[in-house]
Amino acid sequence: MAVVLSKDLxxxxxxxxxxxxxxxLQYVDFAGEFSADLRVKDSSGEVRVIRCRKRARDYAKPELSKGWRKYVTDYELRVGDRAVLLAEEDHRLGSQFRMEAKRRIILLGQEVWGDLPRAN
Structure with a gap:
């Protein structure tokens, strides 16, 4: 699995x-379009479709839009949590990526990132 992105929200x-x-963007096949629907498996094993869009200008800043807010709600994400997107082909489920939600915790005086389970 390759880490596509890891970002604190x-x-x-x-x-x-x-x-x-x-x-x-190298991991996303836009097929000449400005958006692509990604099949993303979350940590509970559900396959979600999340739209990835990029700007049509010189700087193609990408963003996840349609389907992203449902993921935020389902995992009760908040500012400071981390989202990790991994490239992972799961032919059985037909997914292209895996999304992980993480929260910073202090464990025995050390800062670590713990996996967030699906809340909803």
Missing amino acids: KPTDIKHRFSFPSGS
Whole structure:
């Protein structure tokens, strides 16, 4: 599995859409379009369709839009949590990616990132 992106969430990521660095675009097949529907398996094993869009201008800043807010709600994500998108072909489920939600915790005086289970 290759890490496509790992980002600590900001208010805009939680409330509207999840923007991420354009260097991660190499993993998304847009087929000449400005958006692509990604089949993403979450940590509970559910396959979700999340739309990835990019700008049509010189700087193709990508973002996850349709389907992203449902993921935020289902995992009760908040500012400061981390979203990790991994490239993972699961032919059985037909998914292209795996999404993990993480929260910072202090364990025995050390900062670690714990996996968030689906809340809803």
